[in-house]
Amino acid sequence: MKMSDHQPGKSGLLERVDAERHFTDPGNGEAAWIEVIQKMDEVYADLVRYQVELEEKNSALEEAQRFIESVQRSMTDVLIVCGINGRIQQVNRALEEITGKSARQLVGKPFATLFEDESRKLVAYFPEKIRSETLYDCEVSLIGSDGRPAPLAMNCSSRFDHEGRLVGMVLIGRPVGELRRAYKDLHATHNELQHAQQQLVHAEKMASLGRLVAGVAHELNNPISFVFGNMHALKRYGSSITHYFNALHSGDDETKLRKLRDDLRIDKILGDMGSLIDGTLEGAERVRDIVQDLRRFSGNHREAPQRFELCPVVRTSVEWVVKAARRKPEVVLQMAESLEVVGNKGFVHQILVNLVQNAVDVMENLPTPRLFLRCFREGDKVIVEVRDSGPGIPRENLMRVFDPFFTTKEVGKGTGLGLYISYGLATDQGGDLRVGNHPDGGALFSLSLKAA
Ligand SMILES: Nc1ncnc2c1ncn2[C@@H]1O[C@H](COP(=O)(O)OP(=O)(O)OP(=O)(O)O)[C@@H](O)[C@H]1O
Ligand SMILES: [Mg+2]
The missing domain is CATH 3.30.450.20 (PAS domain)
Structure with missing residues (x-):
């Protein structure tokens, strides 16, 4: 039996004293004795109470210990x-x-x-x-x-x-073993994703290139046709000159030679030659430039940022798209004489082609489509605004046009990647691309680039 099982107050000692009091004569000594016994009983009761408390605390302590151990184990x-x-x-x-x-x-x-x-x-x-x-x-x-x-x-x-x-x-x-592995997996996935994105950019570029071919072909046609024209003229001039030289060497007399010279229009030929050759060279240079632009546009490599004149890039981008368009919009170009920017020429070209293509697409069925382009410097930025006279972009779509695969075009007509990629290309070179609607109607895209 534990001490705590004993009921305090019902001590056997006091009961016995009570019982004995009936048989003995109560006196003073006895009273003192009873008091002592009462005290002893109280002390005993206290002792029992302390013991109970101690046991309770002990079991609480054991419980706490078990709790801590279980937490540590887990x-x-x-x-x-x-x-x-x-x-x-x-x-x-x-x-x-x-x-x-x-x-x-x-x-x-x-x-x-x-x-x-x-x-x-x-x-x-x-x-x-x-x-x-x-x-x-x-x-x-x-x-x-x-x-x-x-x-x-x-x-x-x-x-x-x-x-x-x-x-x-x-x-x-x-x-952190697990964490490291998870990190490694994440890294690999990220790399794959980046690779996929690069491929996507390339694919989209190729798709737009396909659309542009007609415009580029038209662009090339012009210089090539005047190179051809000039060469034919030069060929004719060549045979006249040969004829005249042969006469010179055969020792014909002066008057005969003068007549031949007039008939063959040798003086006019000599006067024309210079400009014919210059024109041919110019044509050849134009062809070379177009091919270079095309190569830059289709290139999958990342060029280091460079300083370049923006205006010719804007012009070629617009020309390529507009020439290929079924319905050619009236183009209003407004730009400073010279605007130098720092960035990636190929990227800027690709962005502008995308923006202009979108504008041309949206105005396809308008009776008088108009395209406005404005380039200007603003602080340390150069802004290119592309605006059309189309219906503009509904408010609810303004936030979504830069999302990948967001398109309102028919299946097979648009991938919805043009603006997504353009946005990435703009920010990649420290620029920005924003969208809004012009108060006079039509969508307004503004591309900002770093000024040189
Ligand atoms: N100038 C604009 N006017 C009105 N809506 C536009 C204009 N430009 C873009 N949008 C809207 O934004 C959407 C997304 O454009 P984005 O260039 O990303 O893809 P897409 O032109 O549909 O397809 P892709 O360019 O890949 O062929 C378009 O489908 C169109 O709804
Ligand atoms: Mg597009």
Whole structure:
């Protein structure tokens, strides 16, 4: 029987004294005796009460201990508690599992022996450092149960006793093996995504290139036809000159030669030659430029940012698209004589082609389509505004036009990538692309670029 089972107040001692009082003569000594016994009873009752309290506290303590143990057991993070001397006082199951050593083997050992060489040098400073600060996310590695390093992100803080004296430190480490693997996977996926995006840009570029071919062909037709014309003229001139030279060498007399010279119009030929050759060269140069633009446009490589004159790029972009359009809009171009920007010429070309193409598409069925282009400098930026006389963009779509695959065109007509890619190309070179509707109607896109 436990002491606490005894009911205080019903002590056998007092009962007996009560009973004896009936048979003996009550006197003064006896009263004192009774008092003593009463006191003893009180003390005994107190004792029993204390005992009960103690037992209750003890079981609460045991409960708390079990709770703490269960929490420590369930922790996936590693816990190491050390004394001021750096010797391990307590560890949890996570550490036992990682190191393959039991708590009994570990307690009393210097904590640094748990770590592999490189980390050991680092953790050697922990006891000193925690005096002034708590350490967060230190990358350290334990020696794993298989002898291989087990990487952890470790926090370390000082531990004080109830009087505020430093008595040791607490190390908590999160295994980061999983995290590292997840990070590696993420990295690989990100790379794949980037690759896919590059391909997408290229595919979209090729698609727009296809649409542009008609315009470019028209562009090429012009210089090529006057190169041809000039060459035919030069050929004719050549045979006249040969004829005249032959006469010169055969020793014909002066008057005959003069007549021949007039008939063959040698003087006019000599006067024309220079401009014919210049014109031919110009035509050839124009062809070379168009081919260069085309190559830049279709190129999948990333050019380093360069300084270039924006106006010719704007002109060719518009020409290419407009020439290829079924219904050619009236183009109103408004730009300064010279606007130098820094960026990627090919990208700017591609963006403008996309914007102009969209404008042309949206005005396809208008009786008098008009396209307005305005380029101007604003602070350290150069702005290119592309505006059309179409219906504009509904409010609810304004936020979505830059989303990939957002298109209101019929299936097969648009991929919905044009603006998404253009936006990326603009921001890639430190610029920006914005959309809105003009108060006088029509959509207004403004491309901002870095001024040179
Ligand atoms: N000038 C404009 N006026 C009205 N709506 C426009 C204009 N430009 C773009 N949009 C709207 O934005 C959508 C997305 O344009 P985006 O250039 O990204 O793709 P798309 O032209 O539909 O297809 P893709 O360019 O890939 O062939 C268009 O389908 C259209 O609804
Ligand atoms: Mg488009």
